[in-house]
Structure formats: C-alpha cells, structure tokens
Amino acid sequence: MPHPSTTGPVHRLVPAPAGRIHLVEQGSGPLVLLVHGFPESWYSWRRQLPALAAAGYRAVALDVRGYGRSSRPAAADAYRMVELVADSAAVVEALGERSAVIVGHDWGATIAATSALLRPDLFRAVGLLSVPYTPPGGPKPSEAFAALGGPGAEQEFYVSYFQEPGRAEAEIEPDVRGWLAGFYAALSGDTMPPPGAPDPHFVTAGGRLRDRFPAGRLPSWLTEEDLDVYAGEFERTGLTGALNRYRNMDRDWADLAGHHGAALTQPSLFAGGTLDASTTWLSDAIDAFPVTLPGLSATHLLDGCGHWIQQERPEETNRILTDWLADLPA
Structure with a gap:
C-alpha cells in the first residue's frame, strides 16, 4: 500500500456551520490547514499539498465559504470573519484532529490570523502569506x-x-x-x-x-x-x-472590538513579495511584528515577487513553510 504522501490529493465534503466545506487533503501527520484568498480556491495550494505531504504533514486546502464546492449562504452577513473562523474550527473537528497549524494567503491570511486569535485552543501556530497581521481596531x-x-x-x-x-x-x-x-x-x-x-x-x-x-x-x-x-x-x-467578504469589514470591526490591539502569541511566520502592495503599503504592520507577533520566527520578503506568492514562487514558499513547520514544538 503506498504511503499517503505519495498518493494524490483527495476531495472531501465536511459539515460546517454554513452547511458544508469542500476540502482537498494529501498526506498524513500533523494537520496543516491552508486557506486561500480572493479570487481563488483550494487550487491555489496545488503546489503546496504534495510538498507538505512529502514532508510528513496532513495538508488540507479548503474552499472558503462562498467559493467552489463549499456552501454559499445567501445572506451577506454570513461572510463576516467570525463565521469564517467557525468554519476553520469545524474543519479541524470534522477531520478528527485536536489542533492544527493554519496558513493563509491574502484574505486567507486574515482568516488564519483571526482563527488563531479567537481559537488558540485549536490553532497552535499561524503562517501568513502576503498580508501581514494587523491587530483589530483602528478607524472604521x-x-x-x-x-x-x-x-x-x-x-x-x-x-x-x-x-x-x-x-x-x-x-x-x-x-x-x-x-x-x-x-x-x-x-x-x-x-x-x-x-x-x-x-x-x-x-x-x-x-x-x-x-x-x-x-x-x-x-x-x-x-x-x-x-x-x-x-x-x-x-x-x-x-x-x-x-461578500469585502462587504463585512465594518461588521468585523464591530465584532472584534473586544480584541483591540491584541497580539498573536502562537508561533508565527510571515512571507511576502517585495513588489506586492500588501507588503509595501503595510510596511508599518511588518515593522510592528515584534509587538503584534511575539512568536514570529522570521519574516521572508521574496525579491521581485508579487502578490500570488505560493504560486509565483512555489519552491521557495514550500521550503519556507516546511523549514518553519519542522521547527515548531510538537
């Protein structure tokens, strides 16, 4: 029987608060949950799934609520951040796991960060690609x-x-x-x-x-x-x-008001492209990482890379992720 890391990705539907979440998994070992951004899908992680599986992880890329084969609620406010965090938690639980490392890109980075902030019991480490962490708060x-x-x-x-x-x-x-x-x-x-x-x-x-x-x-x-x-x-x-994710930013601002200025204390990682507006416009957020991400292991800025980091530079991204994962506490 082939080792799970050598077999291809497997598609699954799991129950979630909105109805269902479609995910694609490959490999076995500690769970690494991969969350995409706009306008993408689980497919954005097609180059990471086999690499993480080969490194000894259970890599799971999901379709965020509203995308792909996941449920698409009609109500606009069903896409607020607290609902997406609930989906992240539901996936971990549906897979029979007690904890996960969560890695996100673009909006997925914000979903990953907020999942780690609100559910530290489930998310033991957080990796952010392209969009740096900014604590809740600030202007509307x-x-x-x-x-x-x-x-x-x-x-x-x-x-x-x-x-x-x-x-x-x-x-x-x-x-x-x-x-x-x-x-x-x-x-x-x-x-x-x-x-x-x-x-x-x-x-x-x-x-x-x-x-x-x-x-x-x-x-x-x-x-x-x-x-x-x-x-x-x-x-x-x-x-x-x-x-609808964009149409809930004011609701998120109100929902997360009780976490104003909160740091993420779990082990963390950031990687972005030097040509990406998300890293250049938010350079102050990167400078603030010693305060906002006290568990940060490293910030990687890939020269000449744009916004779609794990697709533009898959080999570098895979190396950054697998090296970081290998150094995490068990």
Missing part, C-alpha cells in the same frame, strides 16, 4: 478605504468599489475568465503595470477596475489550464460569495 474600515481615493474622489479604491452588491459582479460576470486573467496579471511580479502607470487597485470615476489591468499576457505561474480551473469555478458559482 469603510471610512479609511473611502479616504484612499483622495480629494475630489477622482478615483476609488477597489475595496470601496466592491462594497455595493451587484456593482463589481456586473463588471466581472460577463467575462469571468478575462477578468480573472487581468486581475492575476495586475498583481503578479512579472506582469504588473510598471512604476508610474495607473494603479490597478483603483477605479477611475465612472470606469471599471479592469480598465487598468494588463492585457494579452498571462503571468508565468498561470497556465491556460490553471486559468480554466479558476474561471470554471467562478462561472459556476458567480462572484457574490467571494465579494
């Missing part, structure tokens, strides 16, 4: 993001653009595949717009987000077949469940 998110457009509101930050139900969907859903290709290219190290070009994180008044996307070339990490996988999922599910 909707007000902070609205101010990013600048005087006169000549342009609008993408998070604000995503707030109104149906608005971004009307742009994306007529051409899901083309929109995703442009969005991925806009934030990839090898295809993002050059310095001085219009920033693809902003929408011109009366325009569309995709107006600033690069056209005609896929990032080196994204094959036509990979794009087919992502597009096929969103063509089937629509984008509302994914976009």
Whole structure:
C-alpha cells in the first residue's frame, strides 16, 4: 500500500456551520490547514499539498465559504470573519484532529490570523502569506478605504468599489475568465503595470477596475489550464460569495472590538513579495511584528515577487513553510 504522501490529493465534503466545506487533503501527520484568498480556491495550494505531504504533514486546502464546492449562504452577513473562523474550527473537528497549524494567503491570511486569535485552543501556530497581521481596531474600515481615493474622489479604491452588491459582479460576470486573467496579471511580479502607470487597485470615476489591468499576457505561474480551473469555478458559482467578504469589514470591526490591539502569541511566520502592495503599503504592520507577533520566527520578503506568492514562487514558499513547520514544538 503506498504511503499517503505519495498518493494524490483527495476531495472531501465536511459539515460546517454554513452547511458544508469542500476540502482537498494529501498526506498524513500533523494537520496543516491552508486557506486561500480572493479570487481563488483550494487550487491555489496545488503546489503546496504534495510538498507538505512529502514532508510528513496532513495538508488540507479548503474552499472558503462562498467559493467552489463549499456552501454559499445567501445572506451577506454570513461572510463576516467570525463565521469564517467557525468554519476553520469545524474543519479541524470534522477531520478528527485536536489542533492544527493554519496558513493563509491574502484574505486567507486574515482568516488564519483571526482563527488563531479567537481559537488558540485549536490553532497552535499561524503562517501568513502576503498580508501581514494587523491587530483589530483602528478607524472604521469603510471610512479609511473611502479616504484612499483622495480629494475630489477622482478615483476609488477597489475595496470601496466592491462594497455595493451587484456593482463589481456586473463588471466581472460577463467575462469571468478575462477578468480573472487581468486581475492575476495586475498583481503578479512579472506582469504588473510598471512604476508610474495607473494603479490597478483603483477605479477611475465612472470606469471599471479592469480598465487598468494588463492585457494579452498571462503571468508565468498561470497556465491556460490553471486559468480554466479558476474561471470554471467562478462561472459556476458567480462572484457574490467571494465579494461578500469585502462587504463585512465594518461588521468585523464591530465584532472584534473586544480584541483591540491584541497580539498573536502562537508561533508565527510571515512571507511576502517585495513588489506586492500588501507588503509595501503595510510596511508599518511588518515593522510592528515584534509587538503584534511575539512568536514570529522570521519574516521572508521574496525579491521581485508579487502578490500570488505560493504560486509565483512555489519552491521557495514550500521550503519556507516546511523549514518553519519542522521547527515548531510538537
């Protein structure tokens, strides 16, 4: 009988508060839960699952609520952070485990961090990719993001653009595949717009987000077949469940008010790309890690890498993760 680490990934559905969570697992050993961001799926971890399995871990990548084959509740407030933390906990329990290491990318990093904050009994360590930890608190998110457009509101930050139900969907859903290709290219190290070009994180008044996307070339990490996988999922599910994550930021701010300024005390890791706006704009959050992440083992900034770190630099990311996991307390 082959060792579990040498067999392919296995798809499963497990019960969760919203109904079901779809996950893909490979390997055996301590549980490592992998949480994707926007607009992605479990497939974003396709290069990590076999590497973690080969290193002796039970690697599990899930479809976040609203994505893929996981349940997609109709209510917008079903996508608040506390609900996603409940899903993370439900997956660990459904798999018969008592604890897990949780690793997230993009929104998944925030889900992972909040899961570790609210359920330290289940999540013994936390790895964050691309989006650094910022403790709950600060100004109300909707007000902070609205101010990013600048005087006169000549342009609008993408998070604000995503707030109104149906608005971004009307742009994306007529051409899901083309929109995703442009969005991925806009934030990839090898295809993002050059310095001085219009920033693809902003929408011109009366325009569309995709107006600033690069056209005609896929990032080196994204094959036509990979794009087919992502597009096929969103063509089937629509984008509302994914976009509803952005529409709950003010609710999250209120829900987590009791944790204002809270540090994550578990062992932690951060890795990001030097060309990623998430690391450059949030450099103050990285500088604050000695206070906010007292259990941090290392910060890795990959030169020339954009936002999609585990797909742009899979071998480096796998090495960073497996070295960190090997050093964690049992």
